[in-house]
Amino acid sequence: MLGVMNTRDAQQLADDKNLDLVKVSPNAKPPVCKILDYGKFRYEEIQRLKEAKKNQKAVVIKEIRMSVRVEEHDINVKIKNCIKFLEQGSRVKVAIRFRGREMAYTEQGKQVLLDFAERVSDIAVIEKSPKIEGRNMVMYLAPKKDK
Missing domain, CATH: 3.10.20.80 (Translation initiation factor 3 (IF-3), N-terminal domain)
Known part of the structure; x- marks a missing residue:
């Protein structure tokens, strides 16, 4: 000095x-x-x-798309991919696309998303609940923090 x-x-x-x-x-x-x-x-x-x-970590968002009339096997494949993404530490955006007159069945779409979230609830938490964005209904999942 x-x-x-x-x-x-x-x-x-x-x-x-x-x-x-x-x-x-x-x-x-x-x-x-x-x-x-x-x-x-x-x-x-x-x-x-x-x-x-x-030491910085970029937040990665992976997207999974479905339709309202998705079959059981297709949901199982999507769940398997979702689990893989969550284990890598990525956030997952699950989207349902409403085509044509399917907009009348938004409640069914919401139910499909909530059922999807229930099936992966052991490793994921709902970050943003299902919400309509245009002709899509979107929900965000994040990996659970293990303490």
Whole structure:
């Protein structure tokens, strides 16, 4: 800590030590500077950013589509795929597409989605309950958190 000093004096001090004068916090009043090796400073900053990026996890949403008149075997296949996605840690969007006059049977579609959620309830929780979006009814499932 050298305290508040003139810019020229600080630059001269840095030059004497064969180092750089780096503004660490340029928006502060007065600006905060450090005398250090700028190449090493940049390298450490990049390494810190890489480490932070490595620890981030992107949320992946997989989608499963069905119709109102889905058969039992088809539901079983979709459940198997849903379980695989949930075990990978992805969220799953389960959608029922209403075609033509099927819009009159939205209650049946809701029942199919709730039945689907019931079958995967041992590893999934309903994140967003069934809701109509245009000609589709959508429900989101998320993997259960084991504690």
